[in-house]
Amino acid sequence: MTEEREALIAAVREFADAELAPNAARWDAEKHFPTDTLRRAGALGLGGVYVREDFGGSGLTRSDAVAMFEELAKGDTAIAAYISIHNMVAWMIDTFGDDVQRERWVPGLTEMTDLGSYCLTEPGAGSDAAAITTSASRDGDDYVINGVKQFVSGAGSSAVYVVMARTGEPGAKGISAIVVPDGTPGLSFGRNEQKMGWNAQPTRQVVFEDVRVPTTNRLGAEGDGFGIAMRGLNGGRLNIAACSLGGAQWALERALGYVRERETFGAPLATNQSIMFTLADMETELQAARALLERAAAKLDEGASDVVPACAMAKRFATDAAFNVANTALQLHGGYGYLHEYGIERVVRDLRVHQILEGTNEIMRLIVGRDLVNRL
Amino acid sequence: MKIIVLVKEVPDTYGERKLDLETGLADRAASESVLDEISERALEVALAHAGSADGVEVVLLSMAPESAAATIRKGLAMGAASAVHIADPALAGADLGLTARTLAAAIRRTGFDLVITGNLSTDGSGGVLAAMLAELLEVPNATALSSVEITADSVSGTRSTDDRAMRVSAPLPAVISITEALPDARLPNFKGIMAAKKKPFETLTAADLGIEPQDLSVASSIMTAIAEKPPRTAGVKITDEGDGGTKIAEFLIENRLA
Ligand SMILES: Cc1cc2nc3c(=O)[nH]c(=O)nc-3n(C[C@H](O)[C@H](O)[C@H](O)COP(=O)(O)OP(=O)(O)OC[C@H]3O[C@@H](n4cnc5c(N)ncnc54)[C@H](O)[C@@H]3O)c2cc1C
Ligand SMILES: Cc1cc2nc3c(=O)[nH]c(=O)nc-3n(C[C@H](O)[C@H](O)[C@H](O)COP(=O)(O)OP(=O)(O)OC[C@H]3O[C@@H](n4cnc5c(N)ncnc54)[C@H](O)[C@@H]3O)c2cc1C
Numbered sequence: 001m002t003e004e005r006e007a008l009i010a011a012v013r014e015f016a017d018a019e020l021a022p023n024a025a026r027w028d029a030e031k032h033f034p035t036d037t038l039r040r041a042g043a044l045g046l047g048g049v050y051v052r053e054d055f056g057g058s059g060l061t062r063s064d065a066v067a068m069f070e071e072l073a074k075g076d077t078a079i080a081a082y083i084s085i086h087n088m089v090a091w092m093i094d095t096f097g098d099d100v101q102r103e104r105w106v107p108g109l110t111e112m113t114d115l116g117s118y119c120l121t122e123p124g125a126g127s128d129a130a131a132i133t134t135s136a137s138r139d140g141d142d143y144v145i146n147g148v149k150q151f152v153s154g155a156g157s158s159a160v161y162v163v164m165a166r167t168g169e170p171g172a173k174g175i176s177a178i179v180v181p182d183g184t185p186g187l188s189f190g191r192n193e194q195k196m197g198w199n200a201q202p203t204r205q206v207v208f209e210d211v212r213v214p215t216t217n218r219l220g221a222e223g224d225g226f227g228i229a230m231r232g233l234n235g236g237r238l239n240i241a242a243c244s245l246g247g248a249q250w251a252l253e254r255a256l257g258y259v260r261e262r263e264t265f266g267a268p269l270a271t272n273q274s275i276m277f278t279l280a281d282m283e284t285e286l287q288a289a290r291a292l293l294e295r296a297a298a299k300l301d302e303g304a305s306d307v308v309p310a311c312a313m314a315k316r317f318a319t320d321a322a323f324n325v326a327n328t329a330l331q332l333h334g335g336y337g338y339l340h341e342y343g344i345e346r347v348v349r350d351l352r353v354h355q356i357l358e359g360t361n362e363i364m365r366l367i368v369g370r371d372l373v374n375r376l
Numbered sequence: 377m378k379i380i381v382l383v384k385e386v387p388d389t390y391g392e393r394k395l396d397l398e399t400g401l402a403d404r405a406a407s408e409s410v411l412d413e414i415s416e417r418a419l420e421v422a423l424a425h426a427g428s429a430d431g432v433e434v435v436l437l438s439m440a441p442e443s444a445a446a447t448i449r450k451g452l453a454m455g456a457a458s459a460v461h462i463a464d465p466a467l468a469g470a471d472l473g474l475t476a477r478t479l480a481a482a483i484r485r486t487g488f489d490l491v492i493t494g495n496l497s498t499d500g501s502g503g504v505l506a507a508m509l510a511e512l513l514e515v516p517n518a519t520a521l522s523s524v525e526i527t528a529d530s531v532s533g534t535r536s537t538d539d540r541a542m543r544v545s546a547p548l549p550a551v552i553s554i555t556e557a558l559p560d561a562r563l564p565n566f567k568g569i570m571a572a573k574k575k576p577f578e579t580l581t582a583a584d585l586g587i588e589p590q591d592l593s594v595a596s597s598i599m600t601a602i603a604e605k606p607p608r609t610a611g612v613k614i615t616d617e618g619d620g621g622t623k624i625a626e627f628l629i630e631n632r633l634a
Binding site: 003004006007008010011014015043044045046049058059060 | 446449450453563564565566567569570572573
């Protein structure tokens with residue numbers, strides 16, 4: 001690691017240690033979304049890690065980002081994961097927006113005084129995202145948006161919603177990406193979903209009833225929306241996977257401490273070979289996941305042609321490996337692992353959803369498999 | 377106005393601090409090295425002033441092994457404009473006298489209106505460096521300030537003692553030392569970290585400063601003995617056989633703890 005990367009990671013670690021870790025259990029229990037803490041994350045530079053610098057981004061690389069999200073997640077996985085989604089939104093506007101759009105939305109997003117949400121999934125369209133039915137119909141210089149988005153992270157707290165809506169033919173080619181600011185008439189939100197984990201950040205439906213925004217709120221050209229949404233997800237998948245890695249690494253370190261101290265049958269747990277083997281496998285899985293993630297991040301930085309399957313396989317492998325490691329860390333703690341107090345079960349609950357969102361791990365296999373077969 | 381902040385790299389307080397019994401030096405490899413928190417607070421005093429007044433330049437100065445460069449750069453990331461690092465193996469194990477002579481030479485070379493130090497470092501805990509520097513630089517000295525106000529030509533503050541708080545002030549140039557009562561330092565942000573690598577960073581040797589570390593004509597202290605700190609002995613266990621309370625009271629009285 002370069003001295004500069006080390007200094008950046010050290011700053012993230014200090015932030016996670018001071019601002020996230022001491023509060024993670026309470027935020028989970030109270031379902032509290034700490035927007036004030038997020039503003040401090042923005043001041044640090046976490047609001048637009050790989051957003052260009054002219055409107056407040058940090059201008060860093062994807063390789064920097066994965067190392068940062070891993071560190072951040074050691075403090076609070078759910079908050080780190082929200083910051084990852086926020087970064088995806090900020091990057092989409094920065095990359096596909098024109099200068100007027102960038103100047104309007106990027107500064108607030110990078111400072112995290114304005115939060116961002118990504119609105120793709122619908123009640124009737126998850127994995128098959130090209131089947132969305134939320135419509136944006138042209139009316140003069142405006143779009144009028146109608147439909148429902150499901151499972152939107154940050155919804156209700158965000159200032160900026162990037163909405164994938166149908167502006168044309170069925171399928172992927174008829175979709176556009178449109179920015180809808182909070183407060184636009186006709187925009188409303190469902191209740192905060194009761195979830196297994198990710199309790200420190202809200203997940204709600206976003207409802208559009210004749211929501212009118214100017215066509216100048218569209219990112220890119222009409223019909224580019226699906227491609228924009230998928231491009232966002234490449235980096236999103238890496239960051240979510242990095243959050244898994246951080247949560248699991250934290251759980252592994254807890255388990256290491258525990259098995260050295262806890263005695264059964266007159267000896268520390270760590271003296272059992274089966275436990276040593278378990279620890280060795282946990283470490284190996286996480287190192288392998290980290291290597292795959294670093295590889296995919298480097299490809300994203302280089303703009304390699306196989307970036308999509310590289311991100312998909314890293315996301316699939318890392319989120320599965322990390323969930324299993326966290327769950328094993330819980331098992332190694334015996335009954336104590338099941339108590340909120342030890343924090344391990346929270347990480348297990350938080351990491352579970354990383355196997356589902358930003359493309360389920362089955363869809364990741366579909367991407368990798370299709371790429372393989374098509375290459376023949 | 378030029379403010380020089382003296383920063384020191386020290387072993388992390390959370391780690392166990394050890395002395396190397398062979399050399400008598402602090403074992404720096406035994407725990408992680410960090411910027412001393414009191415140095416960070418001293419830097420915060422300077423940066424806060426630089427943020428509220430025009431034309432204030434904040435310079436970091438440290439005498440530390442070459443490996444401390446990354447730690448010093450953290451101060452640049454926090455907002456200092458430049459750094460001077462005196463890194464010379466010949467200065468390893470310097471006593472307070474040599475440390476003060478060397479730092480004073482560097483301060484003169486850089487030029488200054490105000491020098492800010494911590495009142496007491498976490499590792500050496502000498503607590504006299506600020507006074508020694510003021511003597512060598514022939515400027516006024518205000519130590520252990522728990523509040524600081526800086527103007528264009530003076531520095532003043534509160535100096536707390538056991539029974540009262542004093543108001544002190546001095547015309548510039550001057551040397552001050554500050555206490556832990558002053559605010560925590562700001563965290564460096566990514567922009568600061570990225571900017572730090574482009575800021576002037578000067579590395580000097582003792583010779584560059586005209587300092588002869590082995591100069592025997594200058595009084596210096598000699599460490600004559602060093603020992604491992606004695607292992608903690610087991611405490612006294614009082615078993616309660618109905619008279620536990622009395623026994624504890626007797627123990628406390630006997631040891632003049634009551
Ligand atoms: C807490 C949370 C937060 C979320 N945040 C966001 C957000 O911010 N923005 C957003 O747009 N979405 C968000 N989502 C939605 C998430 O991305 C979707 O839930 C996910 O893409 C899966 O869609 P689905 O739930 O409709 O499942 P479905 O698509 O109905 O899939 C059901 C099951 O079938 C499998 N499956 C589907 N198709 C195939 C196939 N062809 N072959 C094999 N197996 C298949 C899936 O892998 C899955 O196991 C969030 C979800 C959750 C739970
Ligand atoms: C094993 C051992 C033996 C020692 N033997 C002797 C001895 O025999 N005689 C003797 O006089 N001293 C001795 N010392 C002390 C050592 O020389 C001092 O630690 C050192 O000179 C710096 O002083 P301090 O940290 O105690 O200063 P303090 O006065 O406690 O420091 C106050 C402030 O001065 C500044 N400062 C201190 N040092 C530096 C630095 N290097 N660079 C930049 N700023 C600095 C910082 O702002 C600090 O907060 C010994 C130390 C050790 C560990």
